[in-house]
Amino acid sequence: MVEPPHAARVSVVVIAYNDAEHVGDAIRSALAQGEAVGEVVVVDDASADATPDVLAGFADEPRVKPLVREVNSGGCGTPRNDGIAAAVHPWVLFLDSDDVLMPGAVDRLLAVAAEERADVVTGLCVRRELPEGRETVWAPTLYDVSRGATLPGTVLDGVEDHPELVRDTLSVNKLYRRDFLNGHAIRFPEGAFHYEDFVFSARVQAAAPRLAVTDVPLYVWHVRRQAANLSISLRQGSLDNWEHRVAAHRAVVEVFRKAGRPALAIPAQTKFLDYDLPMYLRELPRRPAAYRADWWTVTRDHVAGFDDAAVAAARAPHRWLHAGITALAAVPEGRELTRFAELAAGRPRLVPPYPRSEDGAPVLAAAPADVPLDGLEELSPAGLPVAVDGLATVGGSARVTLTVHELYGRVGALHPVSVQVECTERVSGAKLLAESAPLVPAGEGWTATARVPSARLLRAGRLASWSFVAVLLYADGSTGRAEIRTPDGFAGKRGVAFGRFGRVLLVQVVASPRRALTLRLTGGMAGARQVLSGRIRRILARR
Structure with a gap:
C-alpha cells in the first residue's frame, strides 16, 4: 500500500546571505506546501543586513528553524551542508533565498517518490527573468514535454543509460531521500567553491540513485540581471567566474572517474563544449584585452585534454571551436575572433569571408587556425x-x-x-x-x-x-x-x-x-x- 504524501515529511533547506528583501517570500513558499513540509531550516550565512530581522518575524512559526553562521562561508555549499546536517525529516529539498517553490509541488513529488520507491525525484524548474517576467523551462529537452522531452514519467536505476541527464546540473529541482545522501556521504563542496551544484549533482549521479523523472512544476529560479549583487552564474564578465566554472567542471569529471563511471565523464565533457564554452566565448570580443588573453589560456589548457569521444559527440560548430582553440596558442583578434564568437552564438553562424585550405576544403580561419570544418556537408538544412x-x-x-x-x-x-x-x-x-x-x-x-x-x-x-x-x-x-x-x-x-x-x-x-x-x-x-x-x-x- 502506497503511503499518503503527508506521511513522508520534508526538510526544506533555505540558504540566505544579505537577502532581507526576498528571503521571507522563499520561506512562505515553503510553508505554503502544507503539512508535508515538517521544517524549513533557514541557514543565514552571517548576513550583515536585515535578514536576521526577517527570520525573527517567523518566531511564531514552529516549522521555521533559523541556523545562523557566525562567519560567512564564501559560497553556497557550506550553508547547504549545514542544512542537511540539521535536517530531521526523511526528505530534503533545497531553496535559495531569492527563489520560490511552486504551490503544491511537494505533495506531488512525495506521491511519486512513495509509488516508485525512489531515492531522488526531479521536478521542473522555471527560469523567470525579472522584472519582465518572461519564463523559460530549465533544460527543456529533458523536462519540457511540449518541446519533445521523453524522460518525464520514467524511473531510472542510475543515469548511465541516459547520459543526457548529466546536462542537468541543478540541485534545487530535486527531492532527495536524506538516507541516500548520508549513506553515500554526498555533500556540496565546502567554502568559496562556486558552481557547487555541478559537483553535488555529479556525486548524486555517480551514486546511481533510483531516479524518478517528472515534469511536476517545482521551482521558480528568479533571474535578476539588474540586481545590485548578481548571482554567481550572472557574473560572466569576471575571469574568476570562468575559472571557477572550469574548476567545477574538472571536479565533475574527476567525480565520475573516481566512482568507476568513466562513461559519464564523456557526456560531461561534451556538455562543456556544447553549453559552457559557447556561452562565454560568444561574449569574448566585448571583454578587455587582458581578460581575453587569460581566458584563452585557461580554456585552451582545459579543453586540450578532452577525450576524443567527447569531442566527436559535440555539435559540429562546437567541434570546430574546440579544434580552433587547441590550434591557436594565443587569442585571435579582430575578424578572426568575431568568427569564433559568431560560431558560438545560440544559433551558430559562419560569417564571411569563407576561407579554404590549399586543397580547397572549407576551414575555420586562416592558418594556423585552418582546421577543417568536418561534418559541414552532413549538416541538415536546419543545422x-x-x-x-x-x-x-x-x-x-x-x-x-x-x-x-x-x-x-x-x-x-x-x-x-x-x-x-x-x-x-x-x-x-x-x-x-x-x-x-x-x-x-x-x-x-x-x-x-x-x-x-x-x-x-x-x-x-x-x-x-x-x-x-x-x-x-x-x-x-x-x-x-x-x-x-x-x-x-x-x-x-x-x-x-x-x-x-x-x-x-x-x-x-x-x-x-x-x-x-x-x-x-x-x-x-x-x-x-x-x-x-x-x-x-x-x-x-x-x-
Missing part, C-alpha cells in the same frame, strides 16, 4: 550555420531588408526560395511572422525585403523592443533559421516616423552587444516618457 545580415526602416510598415550569405555552396545547393521574418518582443515574448518574401540572387548571396504593419509592433503605453529571426525556405520544402544581425560598422539610427493615419512613432534601430538587429518603437506620450526616462538613467549611470 547549417547560415549568416543573415539585415537592417530595418519604419513608416506605415516596418521593412526588414536582409542579405543571406552563401556558405561554401551549401545554401546554393538547397536553392533558397523565400524567407519569413519572425519577430519576437523582448518583454512579453510575443511572436509574429512577416509575410513571406522572395529571395533574389545578389552577388555572393540572396536578398529580400519583409514587411510588417507598424501597428502590429506597437505595445500600448510602453516601448516595444523586437528581435528578428530569418526562417529560410528551400526548394525541397526544408527550412533553416538564422538570427538577423546588423552589418559591420552599423552604429544605429534614431528618429521619428509616421505610421498609419499620421501617427507619430519614435523609432530606434540598434545593434545589440552581439550585433543582433533590434527595433524599438513606441507611439503616444506614455511611450515617449519611457524612452526619455531610459535615456536619463543611462546618462546618470555614466556619471
Whole structure:
C-alpha cells in the first residue's frame, strides 16, 4: 500500500546571505506546501543586513528553524551542508533565498517518490527573468514535454543509460531521500567553491540513485540581471567566474572517474563544449584585452585534454571551436575572433569571408587556425550555420531588408526560395511572422525585403523592443533559421516616423552587444516618457 504524501515529511533547506528583501517570500513558499513540509531550516550565512530581522518575524512559526553562521562561508555549499546536517525529516529539498517553490509541488513529488520507491525525484524548474517576467523551462529537452522531452514519467536505476541527464546540473529541482545522501556521504563542496551544484549533482549521479523523472512544476529560479549583487552564474564578465566554472567542471569529471563511471565523464565533457564554452566565448570580443588573453589560456589548457569521444559527440560548430582553440596558442583578434564568437552564438553562424585550405576544403580561419570544418556537408538544412545580415526602416510598415550569405555552396545547393521574418518582443515574448518574401540572387548571396504593419509592433503605453529571426525556405520544402544581425560598422539610427493615419512613432534601430538587429518603437506620450526616462538613467549611470 502506497503511503499518503503527508506521511513522508520534508526538510526544506533555505540558504540566505544579505537577502532581507526576498528571503521571507522563499520561506512562505515553503510553508505554503502544507503539512508535508515538517521544517524549513533557514541557514543565514552571517548576513550583515536585515535578514536576521526577517527570520525573527517567523518566531511564531514552529516549522521555521533559523541556523545562523557566525562567519560567512564564501559560497553556497557550506550553508547547504549545514542544512542537511540539521535536517530531521526523511526528505530534503533545497531553496535559495531569492527563489520560490511552486504551490503544491511537494505533495506531488512525495506521491511519486512513495509509488516508485525512489531515492531522488526531479521536478521542473522555471527560469523567470525579472522584472519582465518572461519564463523559460530549465533544460527543456529533458523536462519540457511540449518541446519533445521523453524522460518525464520514467524511473531510472542510475543515469548511465541516459547520459543526457548529466546536462542537468541543478540541485534545487530535486527531492532527495536524506538516507541516500548520508549513506553515500554526498555533500556540496565546502567554502568559496562556486558552481557547487555541478559537483553535488555529479556525486548524486555517480551514486546511481533510483531516479524518478517528472515534469511536476517545482521551482521558480528568479533571474535578476539588474540586481545590485548578481548571482554567481550572472557574473560572466569576471575571469574568476570562468575559472571557477572550469574548476567545477574538472571536479565533475574527476567525480565520475573516481566512482568507476568513466562513461559519464564523456557526456560531461561534451556538455562543456556544447553549453559552457559557447556561452562565454560568444561574449569574448566585448571583454578587455587582458581578460581575453587569460581566458584563452585557461580554456585552451582545459579543453586540450578532452577525450576524443567527447569531442566527436559535440555539435559540429562546437567541434570546430574546440579544434580552433587547441590550434591557436594565443587569442585571435579582430575578424578572426568575431568568427569564433559568431560560431558560438545560440544559433551558430559562419560569417564571411569563407576561407579554404590549399586543397580547397572549407576551414575555420586562416592558418594556423585552418582546421577543417568536418561534418559541414552532413549538416541538415536546419543545422547549417547560415549568416543573415539585415537592417530595418519604419513608416506605415516596418521593412526588414536582409542579405543571406552563401556558405561554401551549401545554401546554393538547397536553392533558397523565400524567407519569413519572425519577430519576437523582448518583454512579453510575443511572436509574429512577416509575410513571406522572395529571395533574389545578389552577388555572393540572396536578398529580400519583409514587411510588417507598424501597428502590429506597437505595445500600448510602453516601448516595444523586437528581435528578428530569418526562417529560410528551400526548394525541397526544408527550412533553416538564422538570427538577423546588423552589418559591420552599423552604429544605429534614431528618429521619428509616421505610421498609419499620421501617427507619430519614435523609432530606434540598434545593434545589440552581439550585433543582433533590434527595433524599438513606441507611439503616444506614455511611450515617449519611457524612452526619455531610459535615456536619463543611462546618462546618470555614466556619471
